[in-house]
Amino acid sequence: MRNLRDAILELYRDAATSLPADVEAGLRRSLAKEERGSAQRSALLKILENVKMARYTSRPMCQDTGVPLFFVRMPAGFSALKIRDEIVRATRIATKKIPLRPNAVDILTEKNSGDNTGTNFPVIYFEETAGKQLTIDLMLKGAGSENIGQLYKLPLRELNAGRDMDGVRKCVLDAVYKAQGRGCPPYVIGVGIGASRDQVTRLSKEQLLRSLDDKNALRTLYNTERNLLSEVNRLGIGPLGLGGKTTALSVRIGVNHRHPATYFVDVSMSCWADRRASLLIKI
Amino acid sequence: MQTSESKTLTINLPMTREDVSFLHVGDMVLLSGHIVTARDKAHQFLASERLPEEKIPFSLKGGVIYHCGPIVKQTAAGFNLIAGGPTTSMRLEMYEHRIISYYGIRAVMGKGGMGGQTLDALKKKGCVYLHAIGGAAVYLADRVKKVAGVWKLEEFGMTEAMWLLDVKDFPAVVTMDAHGRSLHEEIDKKSYSTFKKLVGLRD
Numbered sequence: 116m117r118n119l120r121d122a123i124l125e126l127y128r129d130a131a132t133s134l135p136a137d138v139e140a141g142l143r144r145s146l147a148k149e150e151r152g153s154a155q156r157s158a159l160l161k162i163l164e165n166v167k168m169a170r171y172t173s174r175p176m177c178q179d180t181g182v183p184l185f186f187v188r189m190p191a192g193f194s195a196l197k198i199r200d201e202i203v204r205a206t207r208i209a210t211k212k213i214p215l216r217p218n219a220v221d222i223l224t225e226k227n228s229g230d231n232t233g234t235n236f237p238v239i240y241f242e243e244t245a246g247k248q249l250t251i252d253l254m255l256k257g258a259g260s261e262n263i264g265q266l267y268k269l270p271l272r273e274l275n276a277g278r279d280m281d282g283v284r285k286c287v288l289d290a291v292y293k294a295q296g297r298g299c300p301p302y303v304i305g306v307g308i309g310a311s312r313d314q315v316t317r318l319s320k321e322q323l324l325r326s327l328d329d330k331n332a333l334r335t336l337y338n339t340e341r342n343l344l345s346e347v348n349r350l351g352i353g354p355l356g357l358g359g360k361t362t363a364l365s366v367r368i369g370v371n372h373r374h375p376a377t378y379f380v381d382v383s384m385s386c387w388a389d390r391r392a393s394l395l396i397k398i
Numbered sequence: 399m400q401t402s403e404s405k406t407l408t409i410n411l412p413m414t415r416e417d418v419s420f421l422h423v424g425d426m427v428l429l430s431g432h433i434v435t436a437r438d439k440a441h442q443f444l445a446s447e448r449l450p451e452e453k454i455p456f457s458l459k460g461g462v463i464y465h466c467g468p469i470v471k472q473t474a475a476g477f478n479l480i481a482g483g484p485t486t487s488m489r490l491e492m493y494e495h496r497i498i499s500y501y502g503i504r505a506v507m508g509k510g511g512m513g514g515q516t517l518d519a520l521k522k523k524g525c526v527y528l529h530a531i532g533g534a535a536v537y538l539a540d541r542v543k544k545v546a547g548v549w550k551l552e553e554f555g556m557t558e559a560m561w562l563l564d565v566k567d568f569p570a571v572v573t574m575d576a577h578g579r580s581l582h583e584e585i586d587k588k589s590y591s592t593f594k595k596l597v598g599l600r601d
Contacts, residue, residue, distance in 0.1 A: 217557070289597070
């Protein structure tokens with residue numbers, strides 16, 4: 116399991132210091148749309164320089180190295196307990212070596228554990244797969260963008276939002292309007308729809324793992340995602356909330372079945388630093 | 399929102415009230431001199447205690463409070479700032495107006511903007527809000543020449559401690575000025591009218 120620990124340490128390094136290529140390309144595309152000489156264009160240029168320097172000098176691109184979220188998919192026969200143990204050990208090493216900012220705070224004593232571990236910290240989700248490979252996705256979720264996420268229960272009178280894709284559309288626009296520039300836009304937006312609250316918050320997070328180049332296989336969702344992105348960008352909040360054309364780089368929607376009486380919509384947002392990395396081990 | 403006609407100004411710290419009066423929403427600035435980090439714990443502390451000058455190990459007069467919880471590495475040669483971008487300022491809204499009036503600071507720097515109470519205090523006391531580049535932690539750390547001191551490291555921990563940073567050409571944008579203007583308020587209003595149209599809400 117020692118190799119797994121080292122691999123997870125590298126996964127941390129990759130996620131913290133190297134922005135995924137699709138997100139960087141998205142930022143470059145948004146740069147081209149912002150007016151020359153504007154504050155938002157100048158900020159985007161410095162963000163891109165920052166991305167380059169972080170990768171080159173192997174330093175975390177943002178000082179908030181976030182809440183580490185692990186999504187583990189494992190073939191039958193693997194022990195979730197053992198994998199959890201390796202993740203926790205790797206987290207302690209990563210915090211010191213990379214370094215990451217210690218972000219795990221005890222609710223009652225207010226004490227920071229100092230090594231990014233604590234009760235259910237990091238957050239780890241396990242799932243068994245039919246395949247022959249172990250996949251570990253890591254997302255470092257910054258708190259600024261975590262604080263702007265919203266959970267909706269449809270129908271919702273204040274938005275005149277019903278239980279359909281148009282209602283979902285209204286929720287997303289509401290969440291982005293309320294967020295303004297506080298979570299470091301351009302945002303990557305993940306939406307989860309389903310039967311229970313706990314389920315949709317996870318589903319919306321999982322959408323943030325999808326590449327910006329990934330096209331939704333469901334035609335209706337693909338269209339909703341595209342239209343929503345263009346509507347979100349009409350809000351004019353812009354890069355870092357300084358105004359401008361790009362408030363979001365993508366909108367991604369995931370759906371589960373719902374109960375006849377429930378319709379929950381969760382909107383998760385990632386800052387421009389949508390830090391994710393993936394590890395794949397063939398068995 | 400005249401951000402496209404912005405100019406870049408060089409600011410040597412500390413600032414006077416008069417310096418502040420020349421700054422307007424949309425101006426891009428480059429800061430040089432000492433700035434002090436303070437986030438949730440430091441704000442709670444400074445706002446509730448109203449400390450006399452001699453009780454604070456560095457001068458806040460004319461200075462900049464920077465909303466930032468950096469990554470700092472301690473080496474044999476001293477403290478090394480690894481990454482230090484701004485944190486969300488809105489969390490500090492309930493404290494900031496008191497800090498502005500107690501300690502004579504001339505600029506508050508962070509990201510995402512602040513609310514009405516802070517905007518009033520900026521006008522009353524002659525202070526500005528500077529928007530730093532969210533997430534550009536490595537780029538901004540490279541604008542810090544030296545970690546010149548730290549206070550409350552033991553008590554508050556690395557993230558929440560007050561770090562005295564010696565910066566050179568640290569970039570930011572004035573988004574709330576001492577004349578009562580707030581870019582954040584303006585963008586919020588404009589985006590709200592678009593939001594209402596898109597969602598089909600009436601007044």
